Amino acid sequence: MSVIDGALARLRLIFGRRTAESRFESELRFHVDMEAERLVREEGIDPAEARRRAFVALGGVEKHRESLRDGRGTAWLAGLSLDTKLAMRMLVKYPALTFVGVLGLSVAVTIGALAFSAVNAVTATALPLDEGDRVIAIRNIDVLKNDDARQTHLHDMDTWRANARTIADLSAYRIAPVNLLLEGMAPVSVRAVEMSASGFRVARVAPAMGRYIRDDDARPGAPDVVVLGHDLWQKRLGGKADIVGTMIELGTRRHEVIGVMPAGFAFPENNQVWTPLRLSALDFRRGASPSLNVFARLAPGASLSAAQRELATIGERLARDERATHENVRTRVVPYAVSFLDTPFAIRLLHLVQVGVGFLLLIIGTNVAVIVYARTASRATEIAVRTALGASRRRIVGQLFAEAVALTGVAATVGLVVANEVFRRIEQMVRISADDQVPYWIHLEITPVTVVYAAGLAVVAAVIIGLIPALKATKHQVTDNLRGISGASMRLGKSWTALLVAQVAVSVMALPFAAQGSWTWIKMMLVDYGTPATRSFVIAEPLMSLDDPQAPDTMRMRVRQARYAQGVAELRRRLEALPGGGEVVAMSAIPKQSGMSHFELETLPTDVDSIRARSQHDARAPRVEASYFKAFDVPLLAGREFNPADLTPGANAIIVNRSYHAFYLGGGNALGRRVRLRPERPGENPEPWMEVVGVVEDFPRPVGTESYAPLVYLPMRTEASYPVKLAVRAKNVPLATLGDEIRKTAMSVDPGLRFTSIQTVESLMQQEADTERMALLGIMLVGLSVVLLASAGIYALMSFTVTRRRREIGIRSALGASRARVLLEILAKALKQIGLGIAIGSVTLTVIYRLAGDSGTYLELVKMMLELAGLMLVVGVLSTIGPARRALGVQPTEALKGE
């Protein structure tokens, strides 16, 4: 029999185990029938007796079946299915442990899978192009500012092209968002890209129709041409087959469509409109040209590291030769796909995330391990009995491991499902808010690699929580474990005490975040963003297209600002003049979207300590026009609203909301209090003081709960801001068409004005809240599961320790010790460990917060830590009392039996 035949036969036997067994039984039945008939025939025995004798002669059927399994090498299969069955039964039998374990581990797996997939997605080095890993980005970095020096790229490209042998098809692009104008439709803002013709050669993707941009399209004076993406062609241009050769309008210029790229192509970032890049280094001073992104392919045979070396050398030469612009500039070459991440900050952040995730996995894994270990210890007698009955150590360890695998397997499945859902939601949110800004090759999704990773995590976790305790539990002599009192022989040494202390410490550190997260989450669920005003106003953010490509960045900014202010002012006038009257309010951001600013309150001698402690704080600080509060029905609670005088230079009025008033000013007199912006970096001069002139109600207004969303409103000077958000409503224009009306009006004012999305204030606030809520939900779940696990761990360890001392306690009470005294002593020991944990946790947390330097929230944390300490004590005492009482109930004779 050949090896392959043998293997096939074995596979058939394994997979056809049930069939094989039932056939074997038929065979034995046939044998018994034949033998019984023979006995009746030849020896004249009664049929029933003949049958009995036939059975006896054959021996036990079960024995034969066993030998069939052994003979076919399938015995382990039966063992495995038994282990699985038992493991599943254990999951059901210990529902609390299953719940806590699965919850904790699935949170860990979810976070692990999310981080793993996200890091994988953003650090994948290959583009979805032919030899996509050989496309590279070249960038100059100003090492002093630790920033890009993109204004140097245009001139350096000539040097690179002339000197670098390791790269080919050197190309550049810049994103130039512009309005796409279509007959009878409102203008659409598209993220067009100006790209060198060689960029298409780098991509190596043939157009689906027509041709792509050639070098001569980029020479000065050449007709304006455009290449369209498949998506845009289908969605906006109706997929017209004769699109090539027609004209479309981009901003103010008409372009001839020369080609359509195939579906899925959106190189270099996430683009659907390509026009030629027409920049010449001759038109600019070195180092003051428009910002460009540069990319190329590695020359045939050249490696990434060779290109890195060569370009670095050229860069050093440039730094010597062109001191004025290049003294601190260094050239870097990175795989194109990761170039968007190639900033020290992003890389640090990724590392931080990975370290954080690793730490979290460790904490959760250890916690579950503690609980499972305690349970395994409490099953020492069962294990001993099984050993005595002939079960091998391997068999028992195998079964305990199977139990762990069942637990971690369920958790991994749950974790993957949750991670998948999280990604789905993130994708949804990204699609709404920044669809075309995410590079087209980055997809957040659970890939097969992630599933393998999660399975790996499950196995590692099973080893920690199953295998190690199992090996420990089966190490001792059977007799020890059989002697009577369960767990007596499993020792919890110093390391377990340390673990208990660590458990408490970790919980102390985790709970404040969990509590704060949960509290905010609950509050956010209650906020209603829908008011007559938020439902009727849409937010439109006009942006300016820069269709004067020859101007350098600095000049463009100035030109843009002037043109923008003029355009926005005219747009306002026209919107306000819409039939039936329109209403326009300018602001820097809706409250939820405005960034955090660092403030400092001028303290007064009469201020109480809590105000002093919070005098340095962060708050969102939107700039708004005077009409803002009336438009959104935000009642004035004290003082006044903004007036035109607040916009004059030197004016210093601010308005705070109710939360700010309550939280940072202690609810006392707010008017006349002075606040200033803290300098970004130490050593810088602080900004001038600003004076609170009014207090307004919280907006959006929380329902049924007090709010902690402190806001400082600053007065808005529309003409000096870019970009401005306009809240617009019009009496006779229905909400559904208001967006189009705004786009069309803006187009008639200045074709450079473009809008990304226009939606109601309510839905915008809702979106912001959704993102925030999701993050909070994450924090809350992680924090709560850590605390839950720690509590369960403390409970398990405590009750285990006391159970182990049952005999000692019994003996002591037999010798006359009073019950109260023994109980107190046990409690004292438990409390000592918990107290130590609380102390370590609090000190660590305090140090963290001191380092972070946020004294306002710090006070809150101290309060929460005290609450937490209480909770831990309660858990500790509760978990000690039950077993201790049971121990005290032990009859001295019983306790002494083992001696």
Next chain:
Amino acid sequence: MSPRNAPDTLRGSLDLLVLKTLSLEPTHGWGISQRIQQMSKGVLDVNQGSLYPALQRMEKDGTITSDWKTTDNNRQARYYRITASGRRALQQEIDSYRRFHVGLETLLRVSEA
């Protein structure tokens, strides 16, 4: 030693007996035990309890193979058949048994003399 119960002598030669029986014609497990008894004129009686494990083992080793057939009295039974490698194994078993037998005979004669 009763002629019908000679397990000790049988031990080790069960494979030989099974292979020999199957080399004559394919048959089922009960048939094998009956045939051995008939052919040895009642001297050799296979322990039925050890027959099936042996058949399993030999099938796994590839010296015999089996398939299901209908018997004369219209019942389904598993018929065992000797394979080519089984025939080679049978020849080896016979040779080694004969050598053993000759050796044993010689020894007995010496000790009788």
